[in-house]
Amino acid sequence: ALACANASTILWARNESLATQLQEQRLNSRYLPGVSLPDTLQATSLLNQAMAHVCGPEGGLIILGVPVAGLDETCRQVAHYLAHCSGPLPSVVWTCKGFEHDSGRLPHEIAQAAFSQGPVPGLGVLSGPSFAREVAQGLPVALTVASTTAAVWHAAVQALHGTAARIYSTTDVVGVEVGGALKNIIAIACGISDGLGLGTNARAALITRGLAEMQRLGVALGGQAETFSGLTGLGDLVLTATGDLSRNRQVGLAIGQGQTLAAILADGKTAEGVRCARAALALGQRHQIDLPITEAICQVLFSDMPPRDAVAHLLARQAKPENEPPSGAFN
């Protein structure tokens, strides 16, 4: 999308043969089959070459499009080259959505730690409802960049805003990141529900109560309540829970149709909701936040609970007011 908008763009792929295919054939057969890439896009497997592109006198924007599991390592590699930048430091944003599976860290906590030893660039997260395939096709998309550094908003808006993309900004990094992490888990739940044939009422209930779950956890972790009704909360939740391009929804659909998790994940596709559901539940327990849908998903994914038992368990929970009581976080 950047290269189509005539921004000078270089894509770093760690896999050399993929970088060669991108550069020479203008194709990405593994990740975006059928999409023809613009001639203006450069590609390389050499990070020093990509970093030279954004370390010149004009600075630039680095978008880290790796899963949460690769963010720490990727930030540390980038940090190494930033130390040799001759121009202004480029801004760094990431697209990943999830919690680190063992520590429960949010992406901004991973990035801050990884960049703490050298020059610290402006950091932020780019999130919102955005299937990569549709973005690559040039279809309209609205995203939010969250950062406490205004230079990061400006860099993201300058590079991405206009033509097909509309870019909003916020300082609520935690709210944006928790929305991105939780929507993947709820999308698995909606996929399971649809795979079981439980109907559109059930799906709407899961989306709505999933949003309540997301907001409870997000506010407890320091996010702002209103962020969860925005693009990176409700917007991305609706997309991922209902759009069949979602890999998280696809995992749920396959489980609902009787496949095992091991068989579903054998294709190697990234489904961040699977990777971070246990970390989300642990965070909820640590902050005394009730996450019943996340808990049900963990039972189905990791404890062999039959999906229909999980549904029965959710329905049998004690009746309660729909909205949070003002004082109690735990209900």
Ligand SMILES: NC(=O)c1ccc[n+]([C@@H]2O[C@H](COP(=O)([O-])OP(=O)(O)OC[C@H]3O[C@@H](n4cnc5c(N)ncnc54)[C@H](O)[C@@H]3O)[C@@H](O)[C@H]2O)c1
């Ligand atoms: N694909 C989408 O539609 C989309 C849209 C918005 C946000 N996201 C989020 O962005 C993140 C990346 O998603 P994706 O679909 O591009 O993932 P992906 O699994 O397709 O991987 C993207 C790239 O990261 C590389 N990578 C994977 N693990 C790595 C590691 N440990 N170190 C370095 N590189 C690594 C892969 O080789 C690949 O080139 C995820 O958290 C996802 O939730 C994805």
Ligand SMILES: O=P(O)(O)OC[C@H](O)CO
């Ligand atoms: O394919 P998914 O489920 O990882 O979703 C992709 C994006 O996060 C949608 O905004």
